[in-house]
Amino acid sequence: MTKEEIFARLSEVLQETFGIAPEKITPAARLYEDLDIDSIDAVDMMVKLRSLTERRLQPEAFRSVRTVGDVVEALYRHLTEKA
Numbered sequence: 121m122t123k124e125e126i127f128a129r130l131s132e133v134l135q136e137t138f139g140i141a142p143e144k145i146t147p148a149a150r151l152y153e154d155l156d157i158d159s160i161d162a163v164d165m166m167v168k169l170r171s172l173t174e175r176r177l178q179p180e181a182f183r184s185v186r187t188v189g190d191v192v193e194a195l196y197r198h199l200t201e202k203a
Contacts, residue, residue: 121172121199126192133168134188147189155188165191173198 127147134140140155151157157165162185166177172195181194 121196123192123196126172126195126199127188129172130165130169130188130191130195133165137164137168145188147187147192149188150186151188151191152186169195 131142131145134145134155134157135142138155138157138161144155149155151162162182166182169191170177177198181198182191185191185194
């Protein structure tokens, strides 16, 4: 899966789950400050994104995630590690 495909799926999740307008979802958008995603929302988001992978997402890999782009990078690393 490419980073663009991960971004597209993440964008879908953010729109469908949290009602975020598509134009607000950019790689530089900060989860907490720009998109109003709190820690509970972040857990919900990761549960939904788990379907992209075939194994459990490790919380440690996502502790430093601050932006949409960070989430894409973390998921991309996670997916390429198992390949």
